[in-house]
Amino acid sequence: MDTMEWVRGSLDHCVKCTICETFCPVSNVTPLFPGPKYVGPQLERFRTDDGSPDASLDYCSGCGICTTVCPQGVKIAEINSQARAKMKAQRGIPLRDRIIARPSAMGKVGTPLAPIANFFLKNHAFRWLVERTLRVHRKAPMPLFAGRTFQSWARRHPPLTPATKAIVYFHGCSANHFEPRVAQMAVAVLEHNGYRVIVPRQDCCGLPLQSNGLFDDARRYVRKLARNLEPYARRGYDIVATSTSCGLMLKREAREILELEDDEDLRTVSAHMFDICEFLLSLHERGALRTDFRPLDMRVPYHAPCQQQGHGIGKPALELFGLIPGLEVVDSDVACCGVAGTYGLKTEKYDIAMEVGAPLFRQVTAVATEVAACDSETCRWQITRATGIPSVHPVELLYRAYGLS
Amino acid sequence: MATLHTDVLVIGGGSTGVGVARDAAMRGFSTVLVDRGDLATGTTGRFHGLLHSGGRYVVKDPKAAEECIHENVILRRIAADCIEDTGGLFVSTPIDTPEYADRFVEGCRAAGIPVEEIPVAEALRREPRMNPLISRAFTVPDASVDSWKTVWACARSAQAYGSRILPYHEVLDLTVEGGAVRGALVKDRRGGEDVRIDADFVVNASGAWAGRIAAMAGCDATVLPGKGIMIAMNHRLVNTVVNRCEMPADGDIIVPIRTVSVIGTTDQKVADPDDWQIARDEVQKMMDAGENLVPGFRRARALRVWGGVRPLFQDKAEGADTRDVTRAHTLLNHRQRDGVERFLTITGGKFCTFRLMAEDTVDALCAEVGVEHACxxxxxxxxxxxxxxxxxxxxxxxxxxxxxxxxxxxxxxxxVSRRRLEAAMLRRETVDLDDIRRTIRLGMGPCQGGFCIYRATGILHQVEKIPGEAANRSLLDFVQERWKGVQPILYGDQLRQARLDDWIFQGILDVAHLPGGWVGAA
Known part of the structure; x- marks a missing residue:
């Protein structure tokens, strides 16, 4: 069966057990979202191409925990995502969603104007204005522009020589425009392990567009990205991503949710995609990871984000942290930080997102001596915004322990 | 013994009987309708839910086709709330005779059925799961129709015109005096009371059971019960009615109705309309037929299988294949046939033509009693x-x-929400959860009552103020009834569901030992 059946057809597996609803972080804090079973396999039986009359569907954050925990293999989050796209296509997509779903476009505008743009982003009056006009919550975490893209850094970065191994790095929009340091540290960690790091030209993977129901635009982006990355994958290069959600998009989500199983470029890329921690741990399992770590004497709360859990690879970061002497890591027992990409930015959903993340914020505050660790950028911003504690990508701890700073 | 007096007694609470009661009441007759069970539980409530355009019969049975399209137009006008306007497709699949398609189009034109050939690509765009190897596709005004909803709406209308509708009233005997049927003796199967109904005229609308009723007045009506089975698939595999463009055959149609798609049907002569079974090979035949129309059909989840018996009238009961008997209806005037006055039998036909059947019947009734009232x-x-x-x-x-x-x-x-359930319980005045099911589709989804019936039982206990034992009994009857339809199709997802339901009922609730339950009753 085709991808439509993977997703919609999977509703046939639902035995109504309600496990997804007990795990759903959103329906546990707000009655506005009736829960993943309700809007997913249940209501899907009532939907035709005419769309769905259930506006409450839009309160799904898209975190994907329901799909992860479903013991029957129902693609709950994916069903919801597709249903929401149809619903939004019918009812119209707010300007806000069209803007926040295009991080690379924002980056292109904001990067050359970084000092001015950042001044405004930090300005309370401006944020208030944005909330009133666009309905982006004034307190929601917003990254600042780095001013210089990772791409421009990478172009001037001399390749590692001699190198016997090479790897392709998919950095994603946030590392390019907002956190080039994360990408630079990833490059350093990979080079430390003997890899020449290839950074192809790349644009957005389309994930934020997909989450906001702009499927056609999302397809255009992800197809183009797949076209750019495919020549490397075809030649056998592995591709690693520091953005765990964008990596998941290329690995699985775009094919399933956007029904792009027929895109051969994407299929080839999917087969070579690795989350960076997944990749590094696989090196370690083969005895190929350098373990010349210096002690890091700190206690770090680690939060494996929902999207990272969607990879179905366990928590490789935890095992990597175990290699670092002195590092005490406390694994968060909270499923979700609440932000779910762009969900928590939206005025009508900000409070829900904060409530979802509240137990995590308490834990981070109680545990952290210096920083928290988390694989996803938007979750890091959310944690930092809520707790005031800097949040870092796991590669940053490896980078520090390797003494690369 | 209570006695009721009425102008017209209608026997049979299927679509035809309710249609007759409504029609007669609208023409000014006082009417009483009785059925041995709940309304629409015989053949009416047990079909696939197709509102025929008539396309199915254009080649084989043009008279039935004409009746269908005529009534299709009328029902769309009078019963829109019961109809989903899905539209229908006739498609030539790889196993169909290619020449049939042209005869089909000709037949549609002759019968007055709007038909249009569309490109195969367009048909596949509309129904992406359909077999991509189809060679031709035609649109017709098929639709799906909720028979329970239609029958209950007719019953409410009849009541508004003064009819008395008496479900669970079984005819024990007809009263025949002076060469005419004068009424019936009926038994209230829930209250246990016998009721005498004196009637000026009796209409036998008992469908596949019409022979038995006719015999009570010494009349002959040979009805061949033709069994058909249907399987409901868990969700809408198609959103348009999809027919094979071929002579009527087993499993030649998938009907999207409410939340499911129903594949149907078979046609097998049975001796007794109350005694037949669903055979394993019939189920397999349906699944194969589904695979031909929608590749991957077998991997989809079958929710439930059920059967119904068509009332097919044949003057001489010799025909071997019930599929060859006309699907047009038959009105038997027993004065002319058997010398018994004031007694008509209406049988044959289809759900789609129930209104026309009622009209013909009440026209004949008017003629017999010598009055003129327009339908x-x-x-x-x-x-x-x-x-x-x-x-x-x-x-x-x-x-x-x-x-x-x-x-x-x-x-x-x-x-089904709590308020809706409580309202239905109060309205139906029943303690039978299966009656509630047919009224609001309680427990008809994928879990087949696994998660709602124990909830509904508690509410029933509360709302109807019945003893716990009676509520338990209702729960057990419901579970048993659901199991009948699931048991023959246990594989894959529905098997998993059945296991979970079983754990809930046997494991957690220990229903086998409920007070008033199976063990207590044994």
Whole structure:
């Protein structure tokens, strides 16, 4: 069966057990979202191409925990995502969603104007204005522009020589425009392990567009990205991503949710995609990871984000942290930080997102001596915004322990 | 013994009987309708839900085809609330005779059925799961129709015109005096009381059971019960009625109705309309037929299988294949046939033509009693129906949305809320959860009552103020009834569901040992 059946057809597996609803972080804090079973396999039986009359569907954050925990293999989050796209296509997509779903476009505008743009982003009056006009919550975490893209850094970065191994790095929009340091540290960690790091030209993977129901635009982006990355994958290069959600998009989500199983470029890329921690741990399992770590004497709360859990690879970061002497890591027992990409930015959903993340914020505050660790950028911003504690990508701890700073 | 007096007694609470009661009441006759069970539990409530365009019969049975399209147009006008305007497709699949398609088109034109050939690509765009190897595709005005809803709407309309509708009243005997049927002796199967009904005229609308009723007056009506089985698949594999463009055959249609798609059907002569079984090979035949129309059909989830018996009238009961008997209806005037006056039998036909059958019957009745009243059933919409305002699949979701936070959901699969359930219990005045099921589709979804029936039982106990034992009994009857339809199709997803349901009922609730339950009753 085709991808439509993977997703919609999977509703046939639902035995109504309600496990997804007990795990759903959103329906546990707000009655506005009736829960993943309700809007997913249940209501899907009532939907035709005419769309769905259930506006409450839009309160799904898209975190994907329901799909992860479903013991029957129902693609709950994916069903919801597709249903929401149809619903939004019918009812119209707010300007806000069209803007926040295009991080690379924002980056292109904001990067050359970084000092001015950042001044405004930090300005309370401006944020208030944005909330009133666009309905982006004034307190929601917003990254600042780095001013210089990772791409421009990478172009001037001399390749590692001699190198016997090479790897392709998919950095994603946030590392390019907002956190080039994360990408630079990833490059350093990979080079430390003997890899020449290839950074192809790349644009957005389309994930934020997909989450906001702009499927056609999302397809255009992800197809183009797949076209750019495919020549490397075809030649056998592995591709690693520091953005765990964008990596998941290329690995699985775009094919399933956007029904792009027929895109051969994407299929080839999917087969070579690795989350960076997944990749590094696989090196370690083969005895190929350098373990010349210096002690890091700190206690770090680690939060494996929902999207990272969607990879179905366990928590490789935890095992990597175990290699670092002195590092005490406390694994968060909270499923979700609440932000779910762009969900928590939206005025009508900000409070829900904060409530979802509240137990995590308490834990981070109680545990952290210096920083928290988390694989996803938007979750890091959310944690930092809520707790005031800097949040870092796991590669940053490896980078520090390797003494690369 | 209570006695009722009425102008017309209608025997049979299927679509035809209710249609006759409504028609007669609208023409000014006082009417009483009796059925041995609940309304629409014989053949009417047990078909696939197709509102025929007539396309199915254009080559084989043009008279039935003409009747179908005539009534299709009328029912769309008077019963829109019971109809989903899905449209229909006739498609030539790889196993169909290619020449049939041209005869089909000719037949449609002759019968007055709007038909249009569309490109195969367009048909596949509309129904992406359909077999991509189809060679031709035609659109016709098929639709799906909720027979329970239609029958109940007719019954409400008949009641509004003064009819008395008596479900669970079984005819024990007909009263025949002076060469005419004068009424019937009926038994209230729930109250246990016998009731005498004196009637000036009796209409036998008992469908596949018509022979038995006719025999009570010494009349002959040979009805061949033709069994057909149907399988409901868990969700809408198609959103248009999809027919094979071929002579009528087993499993030649998938009907999208409410939340499911139904594949049907078979046709097998049975001796007794109350005694037949669903054979394993029939189920397999349906699954194969489904695979031909929608590749991957076998991997989809079958929810339930059931069967119904068509009332097919044959003057000489010798025909071997019931499929060859006309699907047009037959009105038997027993004065002319058997010398018994004031007694008509209406049988044969199809759900789609029930209104026409009723009209013909009441016309004949008027002629027999020598009055002239024009039929108005083709023009007056049923309660809650407005021409052009069809039922649509999302309507329950839409109605649920504003009350999400205040009205508890009882049946999750079919979105039955507590308020709706309580209202149905009060309205139906029944303690039988299966009656409630047919009224609001309680427990008809994927879990087949696994998660809602124990909830509904508690509510039943509370609302109807019945003893715990009676509520338990209702729960057990329901579970047993659901199991009948699941047991023959146990594989894959539905098997998993059945296991979970079994754990809930046997493991957690220990239903085998409920007071008043199976063990107690044994």
């Amino acid at each position: 108005r059933t083709a023009d007056e919409p049923l309660p809650d129906s407005e021409p052009g305002r069809y039922y649509w699949l999302g309507s329950r979701v839409e109605r649920r949305e504003p009350t999400l936070h205040e009205d508890q959901l009882i049946c999750e699969c079919e979105l």
